[in-house]
């Protein structure tokens with residue numbers, strides 16, 4: 036499937052789209068019909084499910100996967116994103132609960148943005164400076180900060196959930212912005228997270244393809260020494276990707292906080308795995324030098340579809356035998372599905388390589 | 394040399410017929426025949442991208458041919474890996490050296506077959522075996538040393554020792570002398586001649602015609618993946634080889650390459666020109682310096698010295714890649730701060746590094762992006778890059794150096810060694826630097842392209858660039874430089 040194009044980077048999305056198509060078909064065929072007010076619908080293939088259960092909750096994951104892709108592109112790794120996500124959501128809630136419920140949007144939104152993005156970027160900068168300045172392996176650095184950023188939330192928020200009892204976040208932020216509803220027929224959409232996700236994808240995509248700093252990341256990840264010899268500001272680039280990953284985790288935290296109208300000290304725990312999986316499924320190479328924004332988006336979609344499938348299916352009738360799907364199996368299934376998705380996607384690559392190398 | 398009725402032997406060391414090798418979108422070999430007599434030294438020549446390395450790799454089991462018959466020592470060879478070839482007595486000394494730098498000499502020598510007892514590696518046994526294996530190549534080093542600390546020449550000898558220790562009877566050498574200096578070259582040639590006398594069969598890939606003429610009994614010339622001709626060592630001359638190498642249609646280019654006199658007249662005005670690159674009391678890593686030197690605008694100054702004499706370190710220190718401990722560097726009237734590549738670049742300094750794989754190229758990116766590397770800002774229009782303009786300019790730079798085998802989007806790793814070298818040069822030459830530091834500019838480049846690169850360097854100097862040149866290729870150094878500075882043990 037990857038043999039279509041001359042280079043792996045341009046042909047990669049095709050493999051992923053194939054995975055998505057297969058996954059979508061499987062889920063559509065396997066899911067039961069569902070009786071709703073407007074007649075019989077497929078439990079999977081209906082707007083309600085795809086928007087509310089897939090596209091919206093995938094938004095924060097995809098936005099963080101964009102950041103993870105930037106980092107992985109340079110040959111690094113950031114496993115602290117889940118903690119940054121949680122910390123910026125908590126910080127946003129902590130600040131906004133001091134506003135009146137009906138405070139003006141002009142006051143609330145800039146504050147929310149500044150807090151969430153500021154916290155995210157600051158955390159990312161810490162990662163970047165430690166990685167670039169002390170030359171410690173990024174896995175170790177972010178393993179440490181994963182714990183520290185999470186710990187800061189635990190210490191600062193004694194009652195575990197924000198807003199505190201009796202408090203409420205300003206509606207200008209929640210229902211008025213992140214959770215804003217658009218009525219469509221007899222149901223409604225909450226499109227803001229998705230729109231933010233798409234905007235972020237476009238921005239990161241343009242950054243990687245058309246901006247000097249973005250394009251240089253491929254060289255940094257491909258061969259750092261050659262990048263240095265060519266005069267690239269390698270240290271600055273490296274610090275920047277971690278800061279950007281933090282910034283994007285901040286954006287994600289902001290959305291999650293506004294959408295759920297609350298944040299918890301456990302928010303985002305374990306997210307790093309799904310986020311890194313999304314980036315890798317999306318074609319980012321852990322060796323560095325490869326990855327795209329579109330890939331990150333599609334990778335997150337694959338992961339979310341798999342999770343959704345486990346949610347809505349109880350069993351898959353494979354003809355020969357019936358595969359039971361219960362919640363207990365979900366971790367195993369997600370793991371297997373991730374490996375399978377990557378394998379299908381890479382198969383084409385291996386095949387192309389084998390042909391090239393004889 | 395050793396002419397014992399070699400031609401009468403009916404069994405050939407290598408008998409290849411109609412070998413075809415295709416890579417995605419490209420044919421590297423289109424039906425090549427090659428017969429190598431047992432116990433002979435067979436030269437394999439051709440322009441960059443002609444298919445020499447590919448043919449060598451087919452013989453050594455790295456590539457599987459798409460069509461054709463290969464027999465080695467009279468037996469059909471249908472190998473699927475270098476391991477199979479090694480078992481049949483065929484080894485290859487690669488163009489790009491291939492060892493694990495962190496492991497010791499002994500560990501590398503026996504990689505994949507370390508002696509163990511009860512699951513533990515027998516270090517002693519391994520090291521004494523290694524010491525023995527180093528004897529035939531005359532390499533006197535401690536087998537416990539890390540390979541990363543060896544010089545290129547020593548690493549090369551280590552590869553030969555490894556081949557011999559594994560019982561190889563046929564060794565393919567892919568441009569083994571391209572990174573050696575004169576003395577080391579002579580030593581390697583003498584060693585190979587001795588091994589051939591002792592019965593080893595050698596296939597020798599090289600762009601250095603004099604050395605091929607000196608040691609090869611017979612030579613095959615490839616052109617664009619096809620056999621362009623064969624010559625018996627006794628009636629081969631440099632002229633005839635060049636003719637076969639470049640083909641009749643490119644005779645003109647070859648003629649120019651051979652005869653173009655270096656524009657000596659340029660040296661005269663340079664004499665009066667002010668010093669453009671000025672180095673005062675420079676000291677750097679691992680005992681480099683103190684060094685004083687001056688290069689005038691329009692002048693090419695050659696640094697002559699042995700490998701390890703600090704020439705490359707000097708260039709890297711001037712460019713700001715290695716720390717400068719003391720001394721001052723001036724470009725024109727501006728003083729360069731130490732350890733600052735950007736400042737050097739902004740002052741118009743460029744460095745063509747010696748090791749294209751490690752320092753020159755991002756192998757996973759395509760040639761155009763490698764040329765653009767580090768100067769992307771040139772194509773910035775408003776907030777974004779003008780990709781069309783970038784494509785246009787980089788391709789012009791690549792075309793100017795006649796880089797062959799380009800495919801848009803294909804990783805530069807797929808190019809032949811010489812063409813990769815041209816890509817590195819294309820990046821720096823296309824910037825028209827004011828000070829050019831060049832380290833081994835024509836390593837692995839064919840005869841015609843070498844002349845073209847020399848012409849470019851002369852033209853650059855004529856336009857007022859100050860060039861500081863390092864080359865282990867002494868004739869090249871002499872031909873290019875208007876002045877040669879000897880360098881020994883870190884000082885000039």
Ligand SMILES: Nc1ncnc2c1ncn2[C@@H]1O[C@H](COP(=O)(O)OP(=O)(O)OP(=O)(O)O)[C@@H](O)[C@H]1O
Nearest residue numbers: 416421441442443444445446447798807809810811
């Ligand atoms: N792995 C590969 N994938 C795709 N193309 C390849 C690969 N290896 C070689 N080629 C192509 O095959 C052709 C022959 O390459 P080869 O390396 O054999 O040339 P060569 O004669 O050794 O040149 P040089 O003198 O520059 O080393 C070139 O056009 C090259 O681009």
Ligand SMILES: [Mg+2]
Nearest residue numbers: 446488809810
């Ligand atoms: Mg070659």
